[in-house]
Amino acid sequence: MYRIEKTAETADNIFEFWIHAPHVARHARAGQFLVLRIDEHGERIPLTISATDGDSVRVVFMAVGKTTTQLAAMSPGESIRDVVGPLGRPSEIRKWGTCVVIGGGVGIACTPIIARELKEAGNTVIGIIGARNAGFLLLEDEMRETCDELVVCTDDGSKGFHGFPADILKERLSTQTIDAIWIIGPAIMMKITSGVSRPFGIKTFVSLNPIMVDGTGMCGSCRVTVGGETRFACVDGPEFDAHEVDFDELMQRQRIYGDSERRALEHYHEHQCRCGGEGHE
Amino acid sequence: MSKRPADERLRDFGEVDLGLSEEEAVVEAQRCLQCKKPACVGGCPVCIDIPGFIAAVAERDFRRAAAILRDQNMLPAICGRVCPQESQCEGVCILGIKSEPVCIGALERFVADWERAQGIIPPAVAPPTGKRVAIIGSGPAGITAAAECARAGHAVTIFESLHEAGGVLTYGIPAFRLPKDIVAGEIEEVLALGADLHLNHLVGRSVPVEDILAYDAVFLATGAGLPFFMGIVGEQLGGVYSANEFLTRVNLMHADRFPEFDTPIVRGSRVAVVGGGNVAMDSARVARRLGAKVYLIYRRREDDFPARHAEVANAREEGVEFLCCANPVRILGGPAVTGIECVRMEMQDPDMSGRPTPVPVEGSAFTLDVDVVIEAIGQGPNPLLVSLIPGLIRGKKGNVVVDEDGATSVPRVYAGGDVATGAATVIWAMGAAKQAARSINAMLEKS
Ligand SMILES: Cc1cc2nc3c(=O)[nH]c(=O)nc-3n(C[C@H](O)[C@H](O)[C@H](O)COP(=O)(O)OP(=O)(O)OC[C@H]3O[C@@H](n4cnc5c(N)ncnc54)[C@H](O)[C@@H]3O)c2cc1C
Numbered sequence: 157m158y159r160i161e162k163t164a165e166t167a168d169n170i171f172e173f174w175i176h177a178p179h180v181a182r183h184a185r186a187g188q189f190l191v192l193r194i195d196e197h198g199e200r201i202p203l204t205i206s207a208t209d210g211d212s213v214r215v216v217f218m219a220v221g222k223t224t225t226q227l228a229a230m231s232p233g234e235s236i237r238d239v240v241g242p243l244g245r246p247s248e249i250r251k252w253g254t255c256v257v258i259g260g261g262v263g264i265a266c267t268p269i270i271a272r273e274l275k276e277a278g279n280t281v282i283g284i285i286g287a288r289n290a291g292f293l294l295l296e297d298e299m300r301e302t303c304d305e306l307v308v309c310t311d312d313g314s315k316g317f318h319g320f321p322a323d324i325l326k327e328r329l330s331t332q333t334i335d336a337i338w339i340i341g342p343a344i345m346m347k348i349t350s351g352v353s354r355p356f357g358i359k360t361f362v363s364l365n366p367i368m369v370d371g372t373g374m375c376g377s378c379r380v381t382v383g384g385e386t387r388f389a390c391v392d393g394p395e396f397d398a399h400e401v402d403f404d405e406l407m408q409r410q411r412i413y414g415d416s417e418r419r420a421l422e423h424y425h426e427h428q429c430r431c432g433g434e435g436h437e
Numbered sequence: 438m439s440k441r442p443a444d445e446r447l448r449d450f451g452e453v454d455l456g457l458s459e460e461e462a463v464v465e466a467q468r469c470l471q472c473k474k475p476a477c478v479g480g481c482p483v484c485i486d487i488p489g490f491i492a493a494v495a496e497r498d499f500r501r502a503a504a505i506l507r508d509q510n511m512l513p514a515i516c517g518r519v520c521p522q523e524s525q526c527e528g529v530c531i532l533g534i535k536s537e538p539v540c541i542g543a544l545e546r547f548v549a550d551w552e553r554a555q556g557i558i559p560p561a562v563a564p565p566t567g568k569r570v571a572i573i574g575s576g577p578a579g580i581t582a583a584a585e586c587a588r589a590g591h592a593v594t595i596f597e598s599l600h601e602a603g604g605v606l607t608y609g610i611p612a613f614r615l616p617k618d619i620v621a622g623e624i625e626e627v628l629a630l631g632a633d634l635h636l637n638h639l640v641g642r643s644v645p646v647e648d649i650l651a652y653d654a655v656f657l658a659t660g661a662g663l664p665f666f667m668g669i670v671g672e673q674l675g676g677v678y679s680a681n682e683f684l685t686r687v688n689l690m691h692a693d694r695f696p697e698f699d700t701p702i703v704r705g706s707r708v709a710v711v712g713g714g715n716v717a718m719d720s721a722r723v724a725r726r727l728g729a730k731v732y733l734i735y736r737r738r739e740d741d742f743p744a745r746h747a748e749v750a751n752a753r754e755e756g757v758e759f760l761c762c763a764n765p766v767r768i769l770g771g772p773a774v775t776g777i778e779c780v781r782m783e784m785q786d787p788d789m790s791g792r793p794t795p796v797p798v799e800g801s802a803f804t805l806d807v808d809v810v811i812e813a814i815g816q817g818p819n820p821l822l823v824s825l826i827p828g829l830i831r832g833k834k835g836n837v838v839v840d841e842d843g844a845t846s847v848p849r850v851y852a853g854g855d856v857a858t859g860a861a862t863v864i865w866a867m868g869a870a871k872q873a874a875r876s877i878n879a880m881l882e883k884s
Pocket residue numbers: 519520521573574575576577578579596597598599602603604605606609610638639640641658659660661662684715716719745819821822853854855856860861862863864866
């Protein structure tokens with residue numbers, strides 16, 4: 157059992173949890189993730205590790221499906237049945253020169269840890285974070301503290317640049333030397349944004365989030381096509397060379413269980429109502 | 438051995454074979470000729486004293502029978518159910534030449550179940566030695582080695598990456614063949630000897646390799662969990678599964694009871710399973726229980742199925758349709774599977790294994806309408822941990838190379854089971870683990 161230590165709703169429906177999991181926290185590096193299962197009936201879901209502190213790990217998630225909705229309703233002091241990690245290969249941290257670290261939406265949560273490790277390796281780090289509106293710019297202060305420079309953008313112009321990280325990236329690529337790029341966010345955002353760096357031939361990493369079961373290379377649920385080859389995101393990734401990734405296939409595979417996910421959420425809400433628990437407002 | 442009728446067992450995941458009653462067991466045991474030079478013992482990978490335990494059954498001394506089994510086999514209730522007896526002990530039984538061989542597997546199972554019902558007498562544990570042994574993986578190899586090392590008085594820690602112990606016994610082999618309380622019971626017994634179990638610990642990630650190598654001895658029992666894919670067009674479509682994923686979703690995550698359990702699965706109304714081994718039979722029979730019409734596509738002949746004979750018969754009774762001498766070339770559809778295109782295969786000159794080589798017949802393509810495809814074409818060792826251990830020599834197929842003592846190329850590191858042999862059987866995994874554990878115990882005694 158792994159105790160939830162701290163929780164916060166940092167933006168509308170976006171939650172930040174600190175979980176006590178020494179075996180994960182002590183060994184986690186930038187770019188890695190964990191898999192958790194809330195209880196006996198739970199499914200195993202992957203969440204990227206957003207920070208560590210001693211024996212605790214931070215995860216940030218949006219309450220969309222059944223599991224994240226159930227998780228969001230949990231409080232400090234309660235426990236999660238299973239947490240395994242850190243999983244996946246760490247980010248390719250080395251001295252690249254100037255790096256750009258881009259986060260979109262909830263993906264922003266995974267950027268400070270990468271930016272920090274890149275900084276520690278002696279890189280100049282430019283952060284770009286983008287969200288729907290000012291309310292969704294997660295961890296902005298943390299990113300500002302870590303990066304040499306931070307550019308903020310919103311889709312509606314409510315804060316910072318009115319537009320997308322891809323616009324900023326395009327402008328930077330034509331005006332300065334950049335040696336490596338990280339892009340973390342929804343698949344469509346990673347596809348579009350990495351398309352910008354492709355003509356420049358600059359190494360660009362994206363963190364893929366296909367559907368997983370074990371997270372240890374045992375099932376192949378997480379398979380993605382990279383450079384024409386089948387790779388398992390949970391052990392060969394989650395970070396891959398963006399310019400080799402088949403994003404359309406990834407997005408198609410992410411939707412396999414769309415109907416089931418809706419049913420699971422309905423079932424959860426019905427069940428909550430019968431018990432007279434939360435979700436009955 | 439009596440079985441539940443097929444239409445009844447398709448409705449649940451309860452055990453198919455009902456086992457022998459006490460009377461049946463005694464009568465069966467009395468058929469044994471008690472050969473002076475018993476071929477069956479030579480047919481058993483761990484050389485159980487088969488005539489010895491059978492004689493005890495015939496005399497109704499079940500406690501003695503159990504003790505004889507336990508001498509060589511830590512997991513009799515499991516092996517009695519899943520060993521390929523027809524190609525081992527029963528395959529060489531003299532009675533089999535003229536009539537039916539003695540049902541050795543069924544007798545083994547009977548004795549093990551009797552013993553469990555009576556309460557197992559735990560073996561003696563030597564006083565603590567202060568030596569630490571790390572066991573990586575909790576499948577049959579890991580739990581067997583853990584028991585042997587714990588009995589010798591060593592402090593044993595088992596690391597398992599999944600949230601439940603048992604390896605393939607838990608996530609792979611379905612409950613209708615191997616009830617999960619039996620697996621849990623065997624594991625409990627090992628833990629009762631004092632071994633520690635750390636679930637959710639992926640060694641190489643949650644536990645650094647240096648920490649593992651700091652133990653006095655290490656036993657690698659990480660299995661052959663990496664699923665192979667055919668590499669044909671359409672494999673990324675929704676509804677295409679590796680057998681590992683399909684079976685894990687049901688056996689470990691209980692997707693058959695979605696939405697009561699959260700893990701979903703594409704059940705399919707028409708399912709194609711590719712392969713002819715135990716893994717393929719299990720996938721097909723699980724798919725039948727989820728309500729689908731099931732085709733099993735195999736590139737050789739029915740006689741060549743590597744699966745246990747009993748399971749082939751069970752699959753047929755349960756309505757699985759076998760399409761032999763056929764091979765998939767393409768999966769059709771998008772975004773979901775709508776069909777599978779196959780070609781007929783012709784058997785030509787035998788290959789090195791003595792089996793005929795299947796060759797595609799030109800112009801023989803045909804299509805099956807299916808909405809789920811399950812690939813059960815084999816697994817290899819998961820490279821994650823073994824590739825991280827400096828100096829560990831691996832064979833061409835990624836298997837860890839061991840000598841006859843179970844020792845690897847790295848001092849104090851041993852390996853056994855599927856990680857060393859490639860996907861094999863429970864009894865071979867157990868036998869190898871037992872050998873390695875003896876070597877570890879001998880080494881620790883000297884040091
Ligand atoms: C569906 C199916 C049906 C089968 N049917 C039969 C049958 O009828 N009869 C028969 O004899 N055999 C059968 N087999 C084969 C048999 O199950 C295997 O040969 C046997 O389980 C191998 O045992 P093992 O201990 O070597 O590995 P496994 O049972 O694979 O166990 C390995 C364990 O190690 C864990 N692990 C891996 N890497 C790590 C790591 N880095 N850190 C921590 N833990 C790790 C895994 O999660 C797993 O639990 C079947 C196999 C399958 C898949």
